[in-house]
Amino acid sequence: MNFTDEQIMRYARHIILSEIGAKGQEKLLNSKVLIIGAGGLGSALIYYLAAAGVGKIGIVENDVVDISNLQRQIIHDTNHLGVHKGESAKEKVNSLNPDVEVVLYKTFIDNKNALDIIKEYDVIADGSDNFQTRFLINDACYLLNKPLVHGAVLRFEGQLSVFVPSENNPCYRCIYEEAPPPGFAPTCKEAGVLGSVVGTIGTLQATEVIKLLTGVGEPLIGKLLVYDALTATFNKFKVAKNPNCPLCGKNKTIKDLNTVDYTYSCSIQ
Amino acid sequence: MKVLVKIPAPLRVWVSNNKEVEIEFEGQTLKDALLKLVEIYPNLKDRLFDENNNMKKFLAVFINDVSARELGGENAKINENDVISILPAIAGG
Numbered sequence: 001m002n003f004t005d006e007q008i009m010r011y012a013r014h015i016i017l018s019e020i021g022a023k024g025q026e027k028l029l030n031s032k033v034l035i036i037g038a039g040g041l042g043s044a045l046i047y048y049l050a051a052a053g054v055g056k057i058g059i060v061e062n063d064v065v066d067i068s069n070l071q072r073q074i075i076h077d078t079n080h081l082g083v084h085k086g087e088s089a090k091e092k093v094n095s096l097n098p099d100v101e102v103v104l105y106k107t108f109i110d111n112k113n114a115l116d117i118i119k120e121y122d123v124i125a126d127g128s129d130n131f132q133t134r135f136l137i138n139d140a141c142y143l144l145n146k147p148l149v150h151g152a153v154l155r156f157e158g159q160l161s162v163f164v165p166s167e168n169n170p171c172y173r174c175i176y177e178e179a180p181p182p183g184f185a186p187t188c189k190e191a192g193v194l195g196s197v198v199g200t201i202g203t204l205q206a207t208e209v210i211k212l213l214t215g216v217g218e219p220l221i222g223k224l225l226v227y228d229a230l231t232a233t234f235n236k237f238k239v240a241k242n243p244n245c246p247l248c249g250k251n252k253t254i255k256d257l258n259t260v261d262y263t264y265s266c267s268i269q
Numbered sequence: 270m271k272v273l274v275k276i277p278a279p280l281r282v283w284v285s286n287n288k289e290v291e292i293e294f295e296g297q298t299l300k301d302a303l304l305k306l307v308e309i310y311p312n313l314k315d316r317l318f319d320e321n322n323n324m325k326k327f328l329a330v331f332i333n334d335v336s337a338r339e340l341g342g343e344n345a346k347i348n349e350n351d352v353i354s355i356l357p358a359i360a361g362g
Contacts, residue, residue, distance in 0.1 A: 041362040129362040154359040157278055175336075176358040177326035184316070184327065185279070188361035198362075224329070226356065228278075231288075237331045237354070240339035 001026045007099065011053055024214040025053060029099060031213045034058040034121035036109060036137055038085040040188075040195070041127030041151050043075035044202025045209070050093040050100045052210055057093065058121055060105040061086040072195030109133060111257035114140040123212050125149040125205050129188065131179035135266035138163065138172035139254055142247050147212050147219075148172075151205040153193050154186070156229040158201035161239070162208050162220040165248065169221050174242040174249075179266045197229050270294060272302050272347055275354040283313040299332065300324070300343040302353060317355070329356040 003022070008015065011025045033054050035045050038061040049057055063085050065076040073085075080088040086104040093102050105117055109128075118124055118140050126137050126148060134152070141148040141163065148163040150172060163171045179185075204225070211217045224237045246253040246268060253268055254260055260268060275289045284290055294305035303324070307314040318324060323343075330337040331354040337345045347353075 037362050039362050127362045129360060131358065131360045134360055151362070152359045153361045155278055157359065159356075159359060174338075175329050179360075180325075180327040180358055184325075185358060185360065191279075193361050224356070230278075235334065235354070237329075237356070238335045238339070239329070240336050242338055 001029070007053075010097075010099075014052070019216045020214055024216065027214050028053045028210065029055045031123070032056040032058070032121045033209055033213070034060065034118060034124045035127055036060050036124065036133065037127035037129060038073075038075060038089040039063075039069065039127055039129055040072040040153065040193070040198030041125075041202040041205060042089070043073045044199045045125050045127055045206050046089050046093060047075050047096070048203060048206035049209060050097050050102075052206070053097060053099050054209075054213070055099065056101045056103065056121075058103045058105060058117070059086050059089055060107065060109050060117060061089070062106055062108045072193065072198045074195075074199065109136065111136060111260070111262055114257060115144060118146055119144050121146065123147050123149065123209050125209055126151060127202065127205070131185070132262045132264075132266060134172065135179060135260070136257065136262050139247055139257060139260060141165070142171050143254075143256070149205045149208045149212070151201045153198050153201050154188060155191055156194050156197055158197055158204075158227040158229075160201055160204050160208070160220060160225040160227070161223060162212070164212075164219065164221050168241060169248075170239050170241040171245065171248045173247050174245050175224060175239050177242070177245075177267075179264070181265070194229060197227070200227060200229070270297070270302075270347065270349050272350065273352045274302070274306055275352065277355055277357055279357055279359075280313065280316055280355065283316060284310045297346055298343065299330065299337055299341075299345040299347055299353065302347050303330075327358045329358070330354070331356065 065080045076088045090102040150161045152159045226235045
Protein backbone atom coordinates (compact mmCIF):
# COMPACT_ATOMS: atom_id res chain seq x y z
CA MET A 1 0.00 0.00 0.00
CA ASN A 2 1.25 3.46 -0.82
CA PHE A 3 0.48 5.99 1.87
CA THR A 4 -0.19 9.53 0.79
CA ASP A 5 1.98 12.25 2.33
CA GLU A 6 -1.03 13.29 4.39
CA GLN A 7 -1.52 9.75 5.68
CA ILE A 8 2.13 9.45 6.66
CA MET A 9 1.76 12.63 8.71
CA ARG A 10 -1.66 11.72 10.08
CA TYR A 11 -0.58 8.29 11.33
CA ALA A 12 3.04 9.17 12.16
CA ARG A 13 2.62 8.37 15.88
CA HIS A 14 1.34 4.90 14.99
CA ILE A 15 3.89 4.25 12.26
CA ILE A 16 6.76 5.15 14.57
CA LEU A 17 5.64 2.46 17.04
CA SER A 18 7.78 -0.53 16.10
CA GLU A 19 4.97 -2.94 17.03
CA ILE A 20 2.57 -1.27 14.60
CA GLY A 21 4.67 0.43 11.93
CA ALA A 22 3.54 0.97 8.35
CA LYS A 23 2.30 -2.62 8.09
CA GLY A 24 0.08 -2.29 11.13
CA GLN A 25 -1.31 1.01 9.90
CA GLU A 26 -2.02 -0.56 6.54
CA LYS A 27 -3.93 -3.35 8.31
CA LEU A 28 -6.03 -0.76 10.13
CA LEU A 29 -6.82 1.09 6.92
CA ASN A 30 -7.92 -2.19 5.34
CA SER A 31 -9.99 -3.31 8.35
CA LYS A 32 -13.72 -3.44 8.87
CA VAL A 33 -15.10 -3.02 12.40
CA LEU A 34 -18.73 -3.16 13.48
CA ILE A 35 -19.84 -1.13 16.48
CA ILE A 36 -23.13 -2.09 18.09
CA GLY A 37 -24.60 1.14 19.42
CA ALA A 38 -23.50 4.77 19.08
CA GLY A 39 -24.05 5.48 22.77
CA GLY A 40 -21.45 6.00 25.49
CA LEU A 41 -19.20 3.04 24.72
CA GLY A 42 -19.84 3.51 21.01
CA SER A 43 -18.79 7.17 21.17
CA ALA A 44 -15.30 6.33 22.41
CA LEU A 45 -15.04 3.28 20.18
CA ILE A 46 -16.11 5.05 17.01
CA TYR A 47 -14.05 8.16 17.59
CA TYR A 48 -10.79 6.41 18.49
CA LEU A 49 -11.13 3.79 15.76
CA ALA A 50 -11.87 6.53 13.22
CA ALA A 51 -8.87 8.51 14.42
CA ALA A 52 -6.76 5.35 14.16
CA GLY A 53 -7.73 5.00 10.52
CA VAL A 54 -9.88 1.86 10.62
CA GLY A 55 -10.98 1.83 6.98
CA LYS A 56 -14.59 0.84 7.39
CA ILE A 57 -16.71 1.35 10.48
CA GLY A 58 -20.20 -0.08 10.59
CA ILE A 59 -22.59 1.38 13.17
CA VAL A 60 -25.81 -0.34 14.25
CA GLU A 61 -28.08 2.21 15.89
CA ASN A 62 -31.74 3.13 15.81
CA ASP A 63 -32.08 6.00 18.24
CA VAL A 64 -31.89 9.78 18.10
CA VAL A 65 -29.72 12.08 20.20
CA ASP A 66 -31.38 13.14 23.45
CA ILE A 67 -30.01 15.82 25.76
CA SER A 68 -29.63 13.23 28.56
CA ASN A 69 -27.13 11.36 26.33
CA LEU A 70 -24.64 14.22 26.14
CA GLN A 71 -23.19 13.73 29.64
CA ARG A 72 -21.31 10.68 28.28
CA GLN A 73 -21.99 10.13 24.57
CA ILE A 74 -19.28 12.48 23.39
CA ILE A 75 -19.55 11.78 19.67
CA HIS A 76 -22.83 13.72 19.66
CA ASP A 77 -23.31 17.36 20.58
CA THR A 78 -26.02 19.84 21.42
CA ASN A 79 -26.50 20.76 17.76
CA HIS A 80 -27.50 17.16 17.08
CA LEU A 81 -30.46 16.88 19.45
CA GLY A 82 -33.16 14.88 17.68
CA VAL A 83 -30.76 13.73 14.95
CA HIS A 84 -30.31 9.99 14.33
CA LYS A 85 -27.28 8.90 16.37
CA GLY A 86 -25.80 7.09 13.40
CA GLU A 87 -25.95 10.23 11.26
CA SER A 88 -24.57 12.33 14.10
CA ALA A 89 -21.64 9.92 14.58
CA LYS A 90 -21.02 9.70 10.83
CA GLU A 91 -20.79 13.49 10.57
CA LYS A 92 -18.17 13.58 13.33
CA VAL A 93 -16.16 10.76 11.78
CA ASN A 94 -16.23 12.37 8.34
CA SER A 95 -14.87 15.61 9.75
CA LEU A 96 -12.22 13.76 11.78
CA ASN A 97 -10.81 11.42 9.16
CA PRO A 98 -11.68 11.22 5.44
CA ASP A 99 -9.93 7.83 5.21
CA VAL A 100 -12.82 6.18 7.07
CA GLU A 101 -15.97 4.90 5.39
CA VAL A 102 -18.96 4.79 7.73
CA VAL A 103 -21.76 2.33 7.04
CA LEU A 104 -24.97 2.90 8.96
CA TYR A 105 -27.49 0.23 9.91
CA LYS A 106 -30.50 2.21 11.06
CA THR A 107 -32.14 -0.67 12.85
CA PHE A 108 -32.18 -2.55 16.12
CA ILE A 109 -30.08 -5.67 15.79
CA ASP A 110 -32.17 -8.82 16.19
CA ASN A 111 -32.04 -12.52 15.47
CA LYS A 112 -33.29 -11.92 11.93
CA ASN A 113 -30.67 -9.41 10.80
CA ALA A 114 -27.67 -10.05 13.09
CA LEU A 115 -25.85 -12.65 11.01
CA ASP A 116 -26.17 -10.68 7.76
CA ILE A 117 -24.83 -7.51 9.36
CA ILE A 118 -22.02 -9.09 11.38
CA LYS A 119 -20.66 -11.36 8.63
CA GLU A 120 -19.28 -8.37 6.71
CA TYR A 121 -16.83 -7.36 9.47
CA ASP A 122 -13.44 -8.42 10.86
CA VAL A 123 -14.05 -7.48 14.49
CA ILE A 124 -17.24 -6.61 16.39
CA ALA A 125 -17.37 -4.32 19.43
CA ASP A 126 -20.38 -4.38 21.72
CA GLY A 127 -21.54 -0.98 22.92
CA SER A 128 -25.15 -2.01 23.47
CA ASP A 129 -27.14 -1.21 26.58
CA ASN A 130 -29.16 -4.35 27.33
CA PHE A 131 -28.64 -8.04 28.03
CA GLN A 132 -30.78 -9.29 25.19
CA THR A 133 -28.57 -7.60 22.61
CA ARG A 134 -25.40 -8.67 24.40
CA PHE A 135 -26.38 -12.35 24.36
CA LEU A 136 -27.55 -12.09 20.76
CA ILE A 137 -24.28 -10.52 19.59
CA ASN A 138 -22.24 -13.07 21.52
CA ASP A 139 -24.14 -15.92 19.91
CA ALA A 140 -24.01 -14.41 16.40
CA CYS A 141 -20.27 -13.71 16.64
CA TYR A 142 -19.57 -17.26 17.81
CA LEU A 143 -21.67 -18.78 15.03
CA LEU A 144 -19.82 -16.64 12.45
CA ASN A 145 -16.40 -17.20 14.09
CA LYS A 146 -15.90 -13.45 14.61
CA PRO A 147 -13.89 -11.85 17.44
CA LEU A 148 -16.04 -9.82 19.85
CA VAL A 149 -14.79 -7.06 22.13
CA HIS A 150 -17.13 -6.84 25.10
CA GLY A 151 -17.57 -3.80 27.31
CA ALA A 152 -20.27 -2.92 29.82
CA VAL A 153 -20.76 -0.22 32.45
CA LEU A 154 -22.97 0.69 35.37
CA ARG A 155 -22.61 3.46 37.95
CA PHE A 156 -18.87 3.63 38.73
CA GLU A 157 -17.97 0.20 37.34
CA GLY A 158 -16.97 -1.27 34.04
CA GLN A 159 -16.22 -4.69 32.60
CA LEU A 160 -14.12 -5.64 29.59
CA SER A 161 -13.31 -8.90 27.83
CA VAL A 162 -12.46 -10.29 24.40
CA PHE A 163 -14.17 -13.36 23.00
CA VAL A 164 -12.42 -15.13 20.14
CA PRO A 165 -14.19 -18.35 19.18
CA SER A 166 -11.99 -21.42 19.58
CA GLU A 167 -11.93 -24.83 21.22
CA ASN A 168 -10.48 -23.40 24.42
CA ASN A 169 -11.62 -19.77 24.64
CA PRO A 170 -14.69 -18.84 26.69
CA CYS A 171 -17.58 -16.77 25.36
CA TYR A 172 -19.87 -14.35 27.19
CA ARG A 173 -22.22 -17.22 28.07
CA CYS A 174 -19.33 -19.01 29.77
CA ILE A 175 -19.14 -16.09 32.23
CA TYR A 176 -22.86 -15.39 32.53
CA GLU A 177 -25.14 -18.28 31.65
CA GLU A 178 -28.32 -16.24 31.54
CA ALA A 179 -29.50 -12.65 31.60
CA PRO A 180 -30.75 -11.42 34.98
CA PRO A 181 -34.49 -11.04 35.27
CA PRO A 182 -35.88 -7.49 35.23
CA GLY A 183 -35.23 -5.74 38.52
CA PHE A 184 -32.08 -7.69 39.36
CA ALA A 185 -29.76 -5.63 37.21
CA PRO A 186 -30.65 -1.95 36.91
CA THR A 187 -29.95 -0.03 33.70
CA CYS A 188 -27.82 3.12 33.51
CA LYS A 189 -31.08 5.07 33.20
CA GLU A 190 -32.27 3.62 36.50
CA ALA A 191 -28.99 3.50 38.44
CA GLY A 192 -26.87 6.15 36.70
CA VAL A 193 -23.39 5.99 35.28
CA LEU A 194 -20.40 8.29 35.51
CA GLY A 195 -19.83 9.60 31.99
CA SER A 196 -16.06 9.31 32.11
CA VAL A 197 -16.29 5.65 33.18
CA VAL A 198 -18.11 4.87 29.94
CA GLY A 199 -15.29 6.63 28.08
CA THR A 200 -12.69 4.61 29.98
CA ILE A 201 -14.25 1.29 29.05
CA GLY A 202 -15.05 2.34 25.47
CA THR A 203 -11.46 3.47 25.01
CA LEU A 204 -10.15 0.18 26.41
CA GLN A 205 -12.44 -1.61 23.94
CA ALA A 206 -11.00 0.46 21.08
CA THR A 207 -7.49 -0.56 22.16
CA GLU A 208 -8.46 -4.24 22.20
CA VAL A 209 -9.97 -3.86 18.72
CA ILE A 210 -6.73 -2.32 17.43
CA LYS A 211 -4.69 -5.11 19.07
CA LEU A 212 -6.83 -7.76 17.38
CA LEU A 213 -6.59 -6.05 13.98
CA THR A 214 -2.83 -5.51 14.10
CA GLY A 215 -1.84 -8.62 16.05
CA VAL A 216 -0.04 -6.49 18.62
CA GLY A 217 0.14 -7.57 22.27
CA GLU A 218 -2.07 -10.02 24.12
CA PRO A 219 -5.80 -9.51 23.70
CA LEU A 220 -7.93 -9.88 26.83
CA ILE A 221 -9.01 -13.42 25.92
CA GLY A 222 -10.07 -15.69 28.79
CA LYS A 223 -9.98 -12.79 31.20
CA LEU A 224 -12.49 -10.33 32.57
CA LEU A 225 -11.11 -6.91 33.46
CA VAL A 226 -13.19 -5.08 36.05
CA TYR A 227 -12.74 -1.37 36.72
CA ASP A 228 -13.94 0.22 39.95
CA ALA A 229 -13.68 3.98 39.53
CA LEU A 230 -14.45 4.71 43.18
CA THR A 231 -11.29 2.98 44.35
CA ALA A 232 -9.35 3.50 41.08
CA THR A 233 -8.85 -0.25 40.93
CA PHE A 234 -8.54 -2.65 38.02
CA ASN A 235 -8.99 -6.37 38.74
CA LYS A 236 -8.32 -9.03 36.15
CA PHE A 237 -10.19 -12.31 36.61
CA LYS A 238 -9.41 -15.55 34.81
CA VAL A 239 -12.42 -17.03 33.05
CA ALA A 240 -12.55 -20.51 31.57
CA LYS A 241 -14.69 -22.09 28.91
CA ASN A 242 -17.79 -23.71 30.37
CA PRO A 243 -17.78 -27.30 29.07
CA ASN A 244 -21.57 -27.20 29.38
CA CYS A 245 -21.98 -23.88 27.56
CA PRO A 246 -24.97 -24.26 25.23
CA LEU A 247 -23.17 -22.14 22.61
CA CYS A 248 -19.51 -23.17 22.65
CA GLY A 249 -19.37 -26.21 24.98
CA LYS A 250 -19.13 -29.89 24.17
CA ASN A 251 -22.82 -30.43 23.51
CA LYS A 252 -23.92 -27.33 21.67
CA THR A 253 -27.63 -26.68 21.68
CA ILE A 254 -27.55 -23.17 20.21
CA LYS A 255 -26.92 -23.81 16.54
CA ASP A 256 -28.76 -20.83 15.14
CA LEU A 257 -30.29 -17.65 16.52
CA ASN A 258 -33.86 -18.88 16.20
CA THR A 259 -33.56 -21.39 19.04
CA VAL A 260 -33.00 -18.73 21.70
CA ASP A 261 -35.59 -16.55 23.37
CA TYR A 262 -33.79 -13.20 23.36
CA THR A 263 -36.71 -11.37 24.90
CA TYR A 264 -36.09 -12.55 28.44
CA SER A 265 -33.41 -14.80 29.92
CA CYS A 266 -31.63 -15.43 26.61
CA SER A 267 -31.87 -19.17 27.24
CA ILE A 268 -33.01 -21.89 24.89
CA GLN A 269 -36.71 -21.86 23.97
CA MET B 270 -12.49 -21.44 58.13
CA LYS B 271 -12.10 -17.74 57.48
CA VAL B 272 -12.49 -16.14 54.03
CA LEU B 273 -12.93 -12.68 52.60
CA VAL B 274 -15.90 -12.05 50.32
CA LYS B 275 -15.74 -9.02 48.03
CA ILE B 276 -19.16 -7.51 47.52
CA PRO B 277 -19.88 -5.72 44.22
CA ALA B 278 -21.51 -2.30 44.33
CA PRO B 279 -24.99 -3.44 43.25
CA LEU B 280 -25.19 -5.91 46.16
CA ARG B 281 -23.70 -3.74 48.91
CA VAL B 282 -27.06 -2.37 49.93
CA TRP B 283 -27.88 -5.85 51.27
CA VAL B 284 -24.65 -6.16 53.27
CA SER B 285 -24.73 -2.92 55.25
CA ASN B 286 -22.87 -1.17 52.41
CA ASN B 287 -19.71 -3.17 53.07
CA LYS B 288 -17.27 -3.53 50.18
CA GLU B 289 -15.95 -6.74 51.65
CA VAL B 290 -17.04 -9.08 54.39
CA GLU B 291 -14.91 -11.49 56.40
CA ILE B 292 -16.82 -14.63 57.32
CA GLU B 293 -16.09 -17.74 59.30
CA PHE B 294 -17.91 -20.85 58.24
CA GLU B 295 -18.11 -24.60 58.73
CA GLY B 296 -17.44 -26.66 55.64
CA GLN B 297 -15.04 -26.64 52.75
CA THR B 298 -16.84 -25.52 49.61
CA LEU B 299 -17.75 -22.28 47.91
CA LYS B 300 -21.42 -23.00 48.50
CA ASP B 301 -20.79 -23.51 52.24
CA ALA B 302 -19.10 -20.11 52.38
CA LEU B 303 -21.82 -18.29 50.46
CA LEU B 304 -24.64 -19.96 52.42
CA LYS B 305 -22.96 -18.64 55.57
CA LEU B 306 -22.79 -15.19 53.97
CA VAL B 307 -26.53 -15.16 53.28
CA GLU B 308 -27.22 -16.50 56.76
CA ILE B 309 -25.51 -13.39 58.13
CA TYR B 310 -27.16 -11.13 55.54
CA PRO B 311 -30.56 -12.80 54.82
CA ASN B 312 -31.66 -10.09 52.37
CA LEU B 313 -28.82 -11.15 50.09
CA LYS B 314 -30.16 -14.69 49.71
CA ASP B 315 -32.58 -13.96 46.87
CA ARG B 316 -29.82 -12.18 45.01
CA LEU B 317 -27.40 -15.12 45.12
CA PHE B 318 -29.52 -18.26 45.30
CA ASP B 319 -32.71 -19.55 43.72
CA GLU B 320 -35.45 -21.34 45.66
CA ASN B 321 -33.49 -24.62 45.44
CA ASN B 322 -30.34 -23.04 46.84
CA ASN B 323 -28.63 -23.11 43.47
CA MET B 324 -26.53 -20.09 42.62
CA LYS B 325 -28.10 -17.66 40.17
CA LYS B 326 -26.96 -18.08 36.61
CA PHE B 327 -26.31 -14.39 36.01
CA LEU B 328 -23.60 -14.19 38.65
CA ALA B 329 -19.93 -14.90 38.11
CA VAL B 330 -17.97 -15.99 41.16
CA PHE B 331 -14.19 -16.03 41.43
CA ILE B 332 -11.89 -17.57 44.02
CA ASN B 333 -8.60 -15.68 44.21
CA ASP B 334 -9.30 -14.17 40.77
CA VAL B 335 -9.94 -17.55 39.10
CA SER B 336 -13.40 -18.48 37.87
CA ALA B 337 -15.11 -20.74 40.39
CA ARG B 338 -16.40 -22.83 37.49
CA GLU B 339 -12.83 -23.83 36.67
CA LEU B 340 -12.33 -24.89 40.28
CA GLY B 341 -15.46 -27.00 40.63
CA GLY B 342 -18.34 -24.52 40.66
CA GLU B 343 -20.41 -24.48 43.84
CA ASN B 344 -18.35 -27.41 45.10
CA ALA B 345 -15.03 -25.64 44.57
CA LYS B 346 -12.79 -26.24 47.56
CA ILE B 347 -12.08 -23.21 49.68
CA ASN B 348 -8.89 -22.69 51.64
CA GLU B 349 -8.24 -20.52 54.67
CA ASN B 350 -7.93 -16.83 53.74
CA ASP B 351 -9.18 -17.29 50.19
CA VAL B 352 -10.75 -14.24 48.58
CA ILE B 353 -14.16 -14.80 46.98
CA SER B 354 -15.38 -12.18 44.48
CA ILE B 355 -18.96 -11.99 43.26
CA LEU B 356 -19.55 -10.22 39.95
CA PRO B 357 -23.09 -9.68 38.71
CA ALA B 358 -23.62 -9.14 34.99
CA ILE B 359 -24.00 -5.50 33.95
CA ALA B 360 -25.24 -4.32 30.58
CA GLY B 361 -24.96 -0.53 30.39
CA GLY B 362 -23.34 1.02 27.37
